[in-house]
Amino acid sequence: MEKKVVFTGGNGRFAEAIKKIQNSYKIFYPNKKELNILSEKNIENYLRKIRPKILVHMAGLSRPMKQHEDNIHRSIDLNIVGTANIVKVCSRMNIKVIYLSSGYVYQGKKGDYKETDAILPWNNYGWSKLGGEASVQMYRNSLIIRANISQSPFLHNRAFSNVKINFLYHDEAAKIIFKLINKKGIINLGGESNSIYKFAKKTNPKVKKLSLKNNKYPKKLTMNLKKLNKLLKV
Ligand SMILES: NC(=O)c1ccc[n+]([C@@H]2O[C@H](COP(=O)([O-])OP(=O)(O)OC[C@H]3O[C@@H](n4cnc5c(N)ncnc54)[C@H](OP(=O)(O)O)[C@@H]3O)[C@@H](O)[C@H]2O)c1
Known part of the structure; x- marks a missing residue:
């Protein structure tokens, strides 16, 4: 029997890339009326019907x-x-949770961040994702994926040439998600280490160089991918 998997945020940008990947699971992509994450009752009603x-x-x-x-x-x-x-609902129903977190939970000052390194977000988005991680960490039947991902083609007309990150495009990341589905713990997910400008050039050749002048924003956002690469080898 195919394993049932529910993806919340089924109409989101990354979900669109995931829908294109062939896999051996029976997948459900509820919209926010069918599964509203702001209502425990609503989440529970939906999951009781599907039983993923x-x-x-x-x-x-x-x-x-x-x-x-x-x-x-x-x-x-x-x-x-x-x-x-x-x-809360998944732990009551013994459903494994895989949480899409972000590389923005790291401080972004030294780069090459390992999963075991200290975390210190530098913007509110990072804090909100770390806040989400806190409850996922308390539930052992879980996996946190800290992803550096971006839309293709690169959206903006300008990109920093002095900020380093290891982004993956959505379609590349979507393929990897299915390979990690049976893992637990925390895994960094990203691609080749590059300046944002070099990365952007791949899908938006007209992108212009921009230099980050002040120290208000971090410049070394890369994550260490040793754990990911080891898992993908086996
Ligand atoms: N994009 C990135 O670069 C990136 C990087 C790392 C991690 N992530 C994480 O990956 C996940 C997906 O990112 P994304 O860029 O694909 O996000 P997105 O396009 O903004 O999609 C978010 C989805 O959540 C849905 N949603 C909003 N409120 C909801 C509610 N109350 N109940 C249920 N669903 C609700 C939205 O539905 P409506 O459209 O109908 O409002 C939308 O389908 C996010 O958790 C994000 O933090 C993204």
Whole structure:
């Protein structure tokens, strides 16, 4: 029998890439009316109907980042409270939770961050994702994926040439998600280490160089991918 998997945030940008990947699971992509992460009751009703073994939690508030500074209520509700609601229901029903977190939970000052390194977000988006991680960490039947991912083609007209990150495009990351589905703990997910400008050039050849002049934002956002690469080899 095929294993049932529910992906929350089924109409989101990353979910669109995941829908294109062939796999051996029976997948459900509820919209926010069918599964509203702000209501424990609603989550439970939906999951009782489907009875999945795994829930991949991608619903929430992501880009643009500025909305997490401008409206902290919405950011707290969707990314922290919403994730806690998911974990509470899934732990009662013994459903594994896979949480899409972000590389923005790291401080971004030294780069090459390992899963075991200290975490210290530098913006509210990072704090909201770390807030979500807190309840997932308390539930042992879980996996946290700290992802550096971006849309293809690169969205902006300008990109920093002096900020390093190891982004993956959505379609590349989507393929890897299915290979990690049976893992637990924390795994960094990203791609080749590059400046944002070099990465952007791959899918947006007209992108212009921009230099980050001040020290208000971190410049070394790369994550260490040894654990990921080891897991993908076996
Ligand atoms: N994009 C990135 O670069 C990136 C990087 C690392 C991690 N992530 C994480 O990956 C996940 C997906 O990112 P994304 O960029 O694909 O996000 P997205 O496009 O903003 O999608 C978020 C989804 O959540 C849904 N949603 C909003 N409120 C909801 C509610 N109350 N109940 C249920 N669903 C609700 C949205 O539905 P509506 O559209 O109908 O509002 C949308 O389908 C997020 O958790 C994000 O933090 C993203």
